[in-house]
Amino acid sequence: MATKQLGIILNGATGRICRTQHMRGGLVPIRDEGGLTVGDDQIVPRMLLAGRNEDRLAEVAREYGIEEWTTDLDSALADPDFPVFFDAAATHLRLDTLNKAIDAGKHIYTEKPIAPTVAEGIELMKRADAKGLKHGAVEDKLFLPGFRKLSNLMDRGFFGRVLGFKLEFGWWVFNGIEAESQRPSWNYKKSGGGGLLSDMHPHWRYVIEGILGPINHVSCAAWTAQPDRIDEDGNRYKVDVEDATATLLEMDSGARGIINSSWATRVRGDDLVTFQIDGTDGSAVAGLRNCWTQSAADTPLIHGFNMGSGPETMDFYEDYNAQWKGVPEVAPYKNPYRFGWEGFIPHVVADTPFNHTLAAGIRDVQLAEACDRSSAEKAWVDMAPVT
Numbered sequence: 391m392a393t394k395q396l397g398i399i400l401n402g403a404t405g406r407i408c409r410t411q412h413m414r415g416g417l418v419p420i421r422d423e424g425g426l427t428v429g430d431d432q433i434v435p436r437m438l439l440a441g442r443n444e445d446r447l448a449e450v451a452r453e454y455g456i457e458e459w460t461t462d463l464d465s466a467l468a469d470p471d472f473p474v475f476f477d478a479a480a481t482h483l484r485l486d487t488l489n490k491a492i493d494a495g496k497h498i499y500t501e502k503p504i505a506p507t508v509a510e511g512i513e514l515m516k517r518a519d520a521k522g523l524k525h526g527a528v529e530d531k532l533f534l535p536g537f538r539k540l541s542n543l544m545d546r547g548f549f550g551r552v553l554g555f556k557l558e559f560g561w562w563v564f565n566g567i568e569a570e571s572q573r574p575s576w577n578y579k580k581s582g583g584g585g586l587l588s589d590m591h592p593h594w595r596y597v598i599e600g601i602l603g604p605i606n607h608v609s610c611a612a613w614t615a616q617p618d619r620i621d622e623d624g625n626r627y628k629v630d631v632e633d634a635t636a637t638l639l640e641m642d643s644g645a646r647g648i649i650n651s652s653w654a655t656r657v658r659g660d661d662l663v664t665f666q667i668d669g670t671d672g673s674a675v676a677g678l679r680n681c682w683t684q685s686a687a688d689t690p691l692i693h694g695f696n697m698g699s700g701p702e703t704m705d706f707y708e709d710y711n712a713q714w715k716g717v718p719e720v721a722p723y724k725n726p727y728r729f730g731w732e733g734f735i736p737h738v739v740a741d742t743p744f745n746h747t748l749a750a751g752i753r754d755v756q757l758a759e760a761c762d763r764s765s766a767e768k769a770w771v772d773m774a775p776v777t
């Protein structure tokens with residue numbers, strides 16, 4: 391077995407998601423375990439960190455035992471020892487950066503959203519395909535332990551006929567006025583590529599279609615719940631993107647569902663995101679890690695509101711939750727972002743099939759775009775696949 395290095399430029403390496411997930415959770419353990427076995431070869435990622443701040447880059451490089459970093463993206467792109475370019479920098483820079491990487495002949499793997507619009511995403515993919523380059527989009531949430539359990543239940547026919555679903559996501563993001571905001575300010579500025587639809591709906595697209603099949607139509611309301619915020623430098627600004635959304639979905643299967651996503655809601659429930667599917671034979675609710683089921687046979691008889699006989703004595707929350715069964719762990723935990731690298735690296739070096747190409751990333755953007763249009767026009771929008 392031959393050990394080979396695969397040079398990967400990590401752009402936006404000092405950012406939160408690149409550092410804590412792609413590096414710490416994915417590439418660094420793959421490297422430290424001696425690489426990925428692909429055919430007869432052992433492929434070891436060789437990371438080159440790219441960013442703007444030399445000190446920060448050096449610090450991250452030191453933390454992960456990486457020897458190469460640069461603030462000169464052009465020279466990194468010109469280096470033939472690094473055939474793969476990964477982008478996890480701020481969203482508004484993505485399209486230009488990916489185009490540059492394609493011009494330089496790099497295979498590209500990118501965080502979401504892969505482009506601001508479907509049309510721009512298609513152009514990007516055409517350019518990569520024309521050069522025979524491999525491409526991929528990060529679609530990590532399907533690999534969350536809770537959602538994998540939900541997906542397994544679907545594959546095993548647990549639900550019978552799926553009737554409906556609800557996906558609830560969000561928490562309170564402080565606006566910087568009463569307490570420091572826990573998210574970067576670009577998330578709340580159109581010029582920074584912010585907005586909850588383009589941030590989270592790409593995820594909800596592949597999670598929902600990955601488990602339940604095609605979405606046919608959507609209807610969405612998106613609004614700005616917290617209009618005034620203070621940024622990292624203490625400057626007050628007006629939020630010009632949505633930070634709360636409610637979406638209705640019509641599925642090809644006939645089921646209907648909802649997505650509630652909000653940065654302006656306070657958490658009460660099983661997890662920061664929950665996805666409930668209801669079917670004729672049973673229901674299941676998944677959070678990030680756990681999944682609970684209630685089969686048709688276990689379904690309690692609920693007579694309805696019973697307020698006539700005085701105050702309710704049971705602990706409603708506890709008692710109803712107790713009627714759900716936890717789905718056991720069947721596989722050891724693996725970081726969800728690592729799955730993507732374990733698929734993309736063999737795709738690059740051995741042309742193995744990979745589901746999460748730019749075509750998937752474009753479909754992810756399509757849901758965000760359709761919801762944006764629906765909200766602006768107050769109308770249902772068709773989700774027929776773009777060709």
Ligand SMILES: NC(=O)c1ccc[n+]([C@@H]2O[C@H](COP(=O)([O-])OP(=O)(O)OC[C@H]3O[C@@H](n4cnc5c(N)ncnc54)[C@H](O)[C@@H]3O)[C@@H](O)[C@H]2O)c1
Nearest residue numbers: 402403404405406407408478479480481501502503528574
């Ligand atoms: N897959 C996921 O679950 C997930 C989660 C969070 C973020 N993301 C995506 O990852 C990307 C980064 O998000 P984050 O939360 O890590 O943000 P972040 O603000 O922590 O990091 C952004 C990175 O971009 C760099 N950057 C910002 N402005 C720049 C500029 N003008 N020129 C060059 N570099 C610049 C920053 O230095 C930093 O390295 C976004 O596109 C976001 O949509 C994906």
